Amino acid sequence: GQNIDQPTEMTATEGAIVQINCTYQTSGFNGLFWYQQHAGEAPTFLSYNVLDGLEEKGRFSSFLSRSKGYSYLLLKELQMKDSASYLCAVRATDSWGKLQFGAGTQVVVTP
């Protein structure tokens, strides 16, 4: 099975940087995904990591360390519209594409 942990809530100021950590335990790792979900909307894909290291996409970056079972999502130059829930999801090698989601981290951006 899989166990995925991420903080419940984080608050940061507009223009600042926030790092959302995700730790996981899985029997066979085959990729980690980050999704953004605004209230009342469907999750939207942000990033994918399968190898160790940093993936950068504009203001968002995602890091993975497979040996530590650890990932983080880094949000830079925060904007009010970044207030949302951020979901960490892990795919196992025997999962046929299925994802196991963490509980999500609610990020609140304040003026």
Add this chain to the structure above:
Amino acid sequence: SAVISQKPSRDICQRGTSLTIQCQVDSQVTMMFWYRQQPGQSLTLIATANQGSEATYESGFVIDKFPISRPNLTFSTLTVSNMSPEDSSIYLCSVLTDPSTDTQYFGPGTRLTVL
């Protein structure tokens, strides 16, 4: 990514009735999934919708309660049967469209309220 639509977008239903949710994709996809997201919770996978065969259900979900159809590679339905207030949730379909990463993309969801 594919364009995914769901119908209905929301519904209010009476206890004991059933609702069928449709998921339509604008291109053929290999895998389709159905998730539930209860209020304030994360996503829980209900089942994998298999084209031409019975769906594969996750622990805690059964075919009698959540029958699923997938007649072709662009369409699937999820029925929530004999509903109770505990079934009030958002139901989302997702698809795998990117063969290089197997990234899942989600439909807009169906918000179900059971009275």
